[in-house]
Amino acid sequence: MPPDDKFSPTRRHLLTGALGAVAALAAGSAATSPVGQLERPQPGYPHAPGGLVVFGDDGTDVAAFVNAMARIAAMGGGTLMFRRGVYNWPSTDLKALGHPGITVPANCTIDGNGSVINITGSDQIYYVFTATDVSRVAVADLKVIGNSVSTGYNGGAFMKFALSPTATAGIDSFKLDTVELQNFKAPWWILVYNESRSNLEIQHVRINGLRGISRPGNSLDPEDLGAHAAVIGINSAAWEPDDAARAIVRDVIVTGFYAEATHIKQGINFESNVRDSEIRGAVVHNAGLVGGKDDTGCYALMVYGANNRNIRITDPVLISPRDNGIYAVNGSGLAITNATVRGQTSNSDWTLPKAGISINSVRDATVSGGTFSNNVTDLYLGIRGTAANVSVEGVECNGASRAGIWLQGSAANVGGATITGARVNAGDTARALYSPNDDIHYVNEVRISDCEFATRYITAVEVSASPTPAANWSFSNVTCTARGTPFQAYQFGGQMTIKGMRLVLSDGGTEGYSAFRCYGAGAMIVDGLTIAGQRVGTTLDTRRFVGSLINVRSENSTTRPLSASEGTSRPTFKGFPGARIQNLTPEADGYHEWQWQGGAWVESR
Numbered sequence: 001m002p003p004d005d006k007f008s009p010t011r012r013h014l015l016t017g018a019l020g021a022v023a024a025l026a027a028g029s030a031a032t033s034p035v036g037q038l039e040r041p042q043p044g045y046p047h048a049p050g051g052l053v054v055f056g057d058d059g060t061d062v063a064a065f066v067n068a069m070a071r072i073a074a075m076g077g078g079t080l081m082f083r084r085g086v087y088n089w090p091s092t093d094l095k096a097l098g099h100p101g102i103t104v105p106a107n108c109t110i111d112g113n114g115s116v117i118n119i120t121g122s123d124q125i126y127y128v129f130t131a132t133d134v135s136r137v138a139v140a141d142l143k144v145i146g147n148s149v150s151t152g153y154n155g156g157a158f159m160k161f162a163l164s165p166t167a168t169a170g171i172d173s174f175k176l177d178t179v180e181l182q183n184f185k186a187p188w189w190i191l192v193y194n195e196s197r198s199n200l201e202i203q204h205v206r207i208n209g210l211r212g213i214s215r216p217g218n219s220l221d222p223e224d225l226g227a228h229a230a231v232i233g234i235n236s237a238a239w240e241p242d243d244a245a246r247a248i249v250r251d252v253i254v255t256g257f258y259a260e261a262t263h264i265k266q267g268i269n270f271e272s273n274v275r276d277s278e279i280r281g282a283v284v285h286n287a288g289l290v291g292g293k294d295d296t297g298c299y300a301l302m303v304y305g306a307n308n309r310n311i312r313i314t315d316p317v318l319i320s321p322r323d324n325g326i327y328a329v330n331g332s333g334l335a336i337t338n339a340t341v342r343g344q345t346s347n348s349d350w351t352l353p354k355a356g357i358s359i360n361s362v363r364d365a366t367v368s369g370g371t372f373s374n375n376v377t378d379l380y381l382g383i384r385g386t387a388a389n390v391s392v393e394g395v396e397c398n399g400a401s402r403a404g405i406w407l408q409g410s411a412a413n414v415g416g417a418t419i420t421g422a423r424v425n426a427g428d429t430a431r432a433l434y435s436p437n438d439d440i441h442y443v444n445e446v447r448i449s450d451c452e453f454a455t456r457y458i459t460a461v462e463v464s465a466s467p468t469p470a471a472n473w474s475f476s477n478v479t480c481t482a483r484g485t486p487f488q489a490y491q492f493g494g495q496m497t498i499k500g501m502r503l504v505l506s507d508g509g510t511e512g513y514s515a516f517r518c519y520g521a522g523a524m525i526v527d528g529l530t531i532a533g534q535r536v537g538t539t540l541d542t543r544r545f546v547g548s549l550i551n552v553r554s555e556n557s558t559t560r561p562l563s564a565s566e567g568t569s570r571p572t573f574k575g576f577p578g579a580r581i582q583n584l585t586p587e588a589d590g591y592h593e594w595q596w597q598g599g600a601w602v603e604s605r
Contacts (some may be wrong), residue, residue: 010067049076056083062093065103077107077136085441093123093148094128101127105135108135112142112179119147129159130308133167140177145458146184148217157186162193163202163247167239170196173204180211181231185218188233188269194247195237205277207232216264219291225351229291230266230302231259236273241306242542244273252277262286265298272305278312288322294348298322306330314338318356320369322346325356325375347376347402355380359390361410361555368393377403378424381417384445386408388416397432406451407435408441413415415444415472419451424436426455432480433461437468437492444494446473454481458510459488467491467520467594475501482506484537485511491520505534507558514541515560522546531557538562548579550593570594580604 003081009256068095094101104110110129119125119300131137139159147192150156160182161174181189191211192390194202212231221227232254238247252274259267267284270277279301288298300318303311308331317340318325328334341356348354349603353415359365361384364550368391372378378397381390397404404424408416417565424432432453435443453460464470471494479502480486486503489496503515516526516539517533524547531539531553542549571581575596582593594601 004401009312017493034086040589051078052571053078053080054083056085056147059575062089062102066154067430068096069102069105069108071109071204075419077105079089079109079111081111082113082142083116084113086116086118088118088120088232091119091123091125091149094119094125094274095123097126099126100130100132101569102343103131104129104131104134104137105234105362105574109138109140110142111140111350114141114180116143116145117278118145119271122149122157124149124151126158127160131159131161131565132519133162133164133171135171136173137161138175138177139174139179144188144353145182145587148183148185148215150185150220150221153187155185155186157191158184158189159178160191160193161202161205162191163196163200165195165197165369167200169427170200170203174204175206176208176210177206178209180213180214183215184482184541185220187220187228187230188235189213189237190230192231192249192250192252193233193237194236196247199246199248201248201250203250203400205234205249207252207254207257208257210254212261212267213260214259214261214291216263216279216290216295218263219265219288222292223296225296228266228269228297229264230269231264231512232257233259233271234269234274234277235271236305238273238305238307239305240259244307248273248468250275250277253280254278254282255280257282259284260286261291261300262289263289263291265292265296267300268580270301270303270311273307274303274305276309278314279303279316281316281321282313282323282563283317285319286321287318292322294346294352294356294390295323297352298346299324299327301326303331303334309333312337316340320345320462323352323354324358327352327358327360328362328365328458329360330362332365334359334362334365336365336367337369339372339379341370341375344375344377353380355423357408358382362390363387366393367395370395372397372400374399375581376401377406379404381406381407383414383417386413386415386563388414391418392420394421395423397422397426400426400430401428402430403434403507404430405432405434406457409437409441409443412440412442413444414442415446417443418447420449422451424451424453424462426457429455430455430457431459431462433463435463437464437467438466438472442468442470444471448474448478449476450478452479453483454479454601456483456506457485458513460486462488462490464490464492465487465557467493469493471495472499475499478502484510486515486519488517489524492518492524493517493522495523495525496521497523498529500528501526502530504532505537508533508535509537509559511536515536517541520544524549529553530555533557534559542581545581546574546583550580550582552582570603576600
C-alpha cells in the first residue's frame, strides 16, 4: 500500500472539463483540418463517464491494476483514480502479461493523482499500457520510471495507442497530460501507431506537458542509424508513397514537451503519414550527446516520410543536438516558426545532412524567424523536384563553423528556393551562404533578397565551386562581407541577375583574392554593385564573363580588377544586344565601359 491513502489536497485540476467534448470534436472534424486551423482550446479530460474506481482500495500491484481496468471496461468506461503514493511494479509481473502489457479499455481515464510507478527488476517488459482499437483514452498526473531493459522494437516502452491491421473502424481522442517518464529503453517510450490496411485513421491526439528524462544506457543502439531511441513516436505503417491514402494519423498536437535527451537519440518523431499536426514549444536538450554517435540519427525533432502532410513546428528550443535540431525528409507542407537551435555538433554528413535544421527533399517548406547560434551548419536546404517551393524568411544565424545556410540539389535540374531577410554572421571557417553547384547536383530558380551574409572566413557567398548549368538565380539588396571574396559564382552557366549588391572587405581584403569572383559566368546581368573597403586583392575577376555589368562603384577602395580579367581592355567574348561591361578603377566612381553595338564592343567611357 502506498504511504498516503488520501487524494492529494494540492492536486492540480488537470482533468476538468468534458471528455465528451473531445468525442464531439472527433465526430465533427473527420475531414482534413489544415494546420492553420489548429488554434483552438485544448479539450479537458475529466473523470470519464461510466464510473470511478479508486486504485489502492483493493491492492496496489499489477494484478490489482489489471482487475481495476476490467471493472472499468465492464462499466463501459470510467476513471481509475490513484490514491497518491509510490507504487513498485515488478517487471516479472508486467512481462507475464505479454505484448500488450496492461490493456486499457475505451472511454477510460487513468488519473495518477501525482503518483509514481517504479518498474523494478531486470525483466524486459513490452508496454506498461496498451490501448488498441479503442477511443477516448487519457493518462494524467503520473510519473513512471522504467527499468531500462529492451532488446528491440516493441519492448521496454511505457504506452502504445494503436490501430491494428484487423481494425474495422478508426479511433480517436488519446491524451497524455502532465506525465513524466524516466529511464525507458525503447525505440519510442510512447508510440501512437496506425497499422490499418485501409483508410481508417487515428485522430485527435493531445500530448501536453510531457517530460522525458533519459538516463545512461537508455539508447537502444547508439551506433545504428536505423535504431530509434525517442520519447514520442507518432507513426504509420504506410511507408511507401503509394500508401498515402491509408493508415493516416491526423490532428496530433504536442504542447509543452520537455526532454533531457542526453542518453537517447531523439525527442519527438513524426514518421510516415502524419497529417495536419503540430509541435508547440518543445524543449529538447542534448539529443544523442551520449546516447548516439555522429551520423546515427541523433535529432531533437524529426519529421520523416514521403506521406507526411501539413506539419507545423512552432517555437522549439533545441539545445546541443548532435546531428540535427530538426530533421525533415520528404513529404510536403512543413512550417517551422521561431526556432531556437544552438550547439549542433556533428558535421559527419556522408550519410545524411547535418544542421540546426535540415530540410531534405520536403516540398512546400518554410522556415520563418528563429535564431541559430554556434552550430556546425545552421540551415541545410536540400532541394528535390523542379518546383520545391522551399523558403527561409527572417532568420538570424551566428557563429556557424561550416556554413550558415547550405543550399544543395538532390539531383540535376531541381529548383525552387527563396531566402529573404536573412541575417547570417558565420565564424572563422564558414561560408555564410553556400551552394556547391556542380554539373550533377545543382539548384535552379533561386531568389535571394534583403539579406546580409557575413563571415570571418575568406568567402561569404559561394554559389558555385565548379562548372554548373544552374540557372535563374537572382540577388536583390544583398550585402556580403568577407576577408577575401565576399561573392563567388565560379563558372555559373545559367542566367543570374544581381541588382543592388554591396561587397564589404573586412580588414581590407586578402592578397590573391577578388571581391567579385565570377570567372566564366554566363548570362549574368549585374545592375548595381558596390565594393567597399578593399585595399588588398582585386576588385573583379570577370575573366570569360558573359553578360552585362553596370552601375558599379568603388567605396573607400584602392584596388583594381584582376589584370587578366575580360573588360580591363576591350572584351574578347561575344556580347548580345544591350550588353554593357563596366570595370572598376581605383578613382572615385571610376570605370571603363564597353557596349555591344553592331556586333562589336565599343568603348563608351
